[in-house]
Amino acid sequence: MPYKVPFVDVPAHFLSLQEEILKTVTSVLMKGNLILRDELRAFERNIAAFVGTEYAVGVNSGSDALHLTLRALRIGQGDEVISVSHTCVATISAIVHAGATPVLVDVAEDFTMDMSKVEEAITPRTRAVMPVHLNGRACDMRRLADIARQHELIIVEDAAQALGAEFDRRKVGSFGVAGCFSLYPFKMLGAFGDGGIITTNDRRIAREVAVLRDYGEDRETGEVLCFGFNSRLDNLQAAILNVKLKHFDTWIRRRRSIAEFYREGLADLPQLKLPHFPGDQYGDVYMNYAVRAEQRNDLVAYLKRNGIEPLTPLSLITPVHRHKALGLDHVSLPMTEAIAKEFLYLPICPELSDGQIKQVVSCIRAFYRDQSASA
Ligand SMILES: *Cc1c(COP(=O)(O)O)cnc(C)c1O
Numbered sequence: 001m002p003y004k005v006p007f008v009d010v011p012a013h014f015l016s017l018q019e020e021i022l023k024t025v026t027s028v029l030m031k032g033n034l035i036l037r038d039e040l041r042a043f044e045r046n047i048a049a050f051v052g053t054e055y056a057v058g059v060n061s062g063s064d065a066l067h068l069t070l071r072a073l074r075i076g077q078g079d080e081v082i083s084v085s086h087t088c089v090a091t092i093s094a095i096v097h098a099g100a101t102p103v104l105v106d107v108a109e110d111f112t113m114d115m116s117k118v119e120e121a122i123t124p125r126t127r128a129v130m131p132v133h134l135n136g137r138a139c140d141m142r143r144l145a146d147i148a149r150q151h152e153l154i155i156v157e158d159a160a161q162a163l164g165a166e167f168d169r170r171k172v173g174s175f176g177v178a179g180c181f182s183l184y185p186f187k188m189l190g191a192f193g194d195g196g197i198i199t200t201n202d203r204r205i206a207r208e209v210a211v212l213r214d215y216g217e218d219r220e221t222g223e224v225l226c227f228g229f230n231s232r233l234d235n236l237q238a239a240i241l242n243v244k245l246k247h248f249d250t251w252i253r254r255r256r257s258i259a260e261f262y263r264e265g266l267a268d269l270p271q272l273k274l275p276h277f278p279g280d281q282y283g284d285v286y287m288n289y290a291v292r293a294e295q296r297n298d299l300v301a302y303l304k305r306n307g308i309e310p311l312t313p314l315s316l317i318t319p320v321h322r323h324k325a326l327g328l329d330h331v332s333l334p335m336t337e338a339i340a341k342e343f344l345y346l347p348i349c350p351e352l353s354d355g356q357i358k359q360v361v362s363c364i365r366a367f368y369r370d371q372s373a374s375a
Helices: 008-015 018-031 036-052 062-072 089-097 141-151 203-212 235-245 248-266 296-303 336-343 354-374
Strands: 055-059 080-084 101-105 126-129 154-158 178-182 198-199 289-293 344-347
Touching: 008 018, 018 235, 036 055, 036 198, 036 296, 055 203, 062 089, 062 154, 062 178, 062 198, 062 203, 080 089, 089 101, 126 141, 126 296, 126 354, 141 154, 235 344, 248 289, 248 344, 248 354, 289 296, 289 336, 296 354
Parallel strands: 080 101, 080 126, 126 154, 154 178
Antiparallel strands: 055 198, 178 198, 289 344
16 A cells, blocks of 8 residues: 655656656757766756855765765875764765774764764874764754864765755855765655765865766876776766756755644644754755654554654664674764664655645644553
């Protein structure tokens, strides 16, 4: 049985753009523009302009955006990079693949890096810090910039979940030396497949990532500058993303209005902590509406039985440092572990109707009403 309220609705998303997308796909295919062509360059310019940086370079995933950026910065063997455990494991894999050592700190109530924990994690080997703007909310970039300046650390932003999110009215991806975005289908701006992009004001980094993504070759001279990778963003995906980007602000507004709807419908329930946090310097885009709930697992099962599909990604329910095979189990991160036991994501994709959001609200209310009646 399909869900009455699915977590994401790919057909509905496609149908809302069908005509524009099919026209674009036809035009790109008729031109034969498949690899590193005009559509990709246009998308790179569009993202740079949107984020507010000089350059953007498309790659084939958010994972590679992080990995290739670290390589371009010559961060590797012997270097430590501070990040968080409550994140997609790809954040930490990128650090390890670059040859560096991840140092994990705890998150705060708002699911992002706890800035009061960063300084105690700094050692003489620390080169960089990788804040993760999780769930579409920026980290406290003012505080982090201060720390980074004092200790001469490089900031590389993992903005995979936060295209469009702001701090101090500036878009994430424009604070660090580079910002790394994922274009995975279910991120803020999704391709119909994998993709990623980095943003930067540093010409050298932009150029170096462009070389690394393309076998290490300088396309113009044919000279091979290093042993590179194949990590290009598909030209066809870029063409589709250019179409989607025109609608992006509307989608962000829709996410924000669904978040408000949830706030109005659920704020009085003592069993829930909703993701509305203080600080008017933040411009959240709600990639995930991440709630902390009492009896989380029962609530998730109840929602599913009632045709509603929340998400509790298995790899986050066990935080990165608790995955035995990774060998990072020597730290204690109390907030990360508390959140792992309690969080779930409510459906918030822009295609959902007000009626569907209402169903989610009533179903959650019914669950806790039943619980207190039977207690
Ligand atoms: C999705 C994600 C990544 C990885 O991006 P991919 O495009 O899937 O490789 C990295 N970091 C975070 C926080 C993510 O959510």
